[in-house]
Amino acid sequence: MxxxxxxxxxxxxxxxxxxxxxxxxxxxxxxxxxxxxxxxxxxxxxxxxxxxxxxxxxxxxxxxxxxxxxxxxxxLVSDPPDFSTDLLTDVAEESDRLSTWLEASAEEWQTEPEVAGFFSALARTTDPRRYLALLSELLALPLAELEQLVRTLTAPSTGSTEREVTS
The missing domain is CATH 1.10.260.40 (lambda repressor-like DNA-binding domains)
Structure with a gap:
């Protein structure tokens, strides 16, 4: 203007x-x-x-x-020709924005290794939103049940039966 x-x-x-x-x-x-x-x-x-x-x-x-x-x-001065009052971002996609936020959060939480590690690992995944959706569902489980589920899934397999993992 x-x-x-x-x-x-x-x-x-x-x-x-x-x-x-x-x-x-x-x-x-x-x-x-x-x-x-x-x-x-x-x-x-x-x-x-x-x-x-x-x-x-x-x-x-x-x-x-x-x-x-x-x-x-x-x-009370003329705005430069390329002046814009719109807020612009250099982040191209939402997924990039989330990954950037996760990486920044990992750095911010360096004094808490478990929290920093979680944010860092989540930032490196190909689909962090999908992981967050699944983690949200897991939060509905009682903690003892969740711990047992994790132990079962991460225990070394014994016997001849292989565990099937579906995605």
């Missing part, structure tokens, strides 16, 4: 805030500045700024407009 657009927008907002249900006119802005701040700029100067004929403000004018519209003086 360039300076001219910002000034027109501020006049519109100020008009709404003052209950006019319309943008303040340039003349109204100039008069209100004089009345409320004891200082003003000319309507012709404000018009030149809003039309884009003047693209730079003096320090005095920037300060005066900022005080009148109650904005930071830095707002």
């Amino acid at each position: 360039d300076l001219a657009e910002k000034l027109r927008h501020l006049r519109k907002v100020e008009g709404e805030l003052r209950g006019l249900n319309r943008p303040m006119t340039q003349t109204e802005v100039v008069a209100a500045m004089e009345k409320e701040l004891g200082e003003t700029i000319s309507q012709a100067y404000l018009s030149q700024l809003e039309s884009g004929k003047r693209v730079h403000l003096t320090a005095f004018t920037r300060d005066l407009l900022a005080r009148f519209f109650k904005v930071h003086p830095g707002y």
Whole structure:
């Protein structure tokens, strides 16, 4: 947004805030500045700024407009051509985002080896969301039952019967 657009927008907002249900006119802005701040700029100067004929403000004018519209003086400059108010991320996919978070969590929990190891191992899996879904189901089991299940699954197989693992 360039300076001219910002000034027109501020006049519109100020008009709404003052209950006019319309943008303040340039003349109204100039008069209100004089009345409320004891200082003003000319309507012709404000018009030149809003039309884009003047693209730079003096320090005095920037300060005066900022005080009148109650904005930071830095707002009253034109934005660079590639400026965006959208929040952007360089993380391409959700799965990458989760893995990145898991790796960061592993680093954060280095003083707790079991927790750090869990996050690190989960980050290295090909489908961490699927593991989390299964782990969520396991949390519904009583702890003693879960421990027995883990012992059964991790015990070395004996005899001629092989254990089948399904995915």
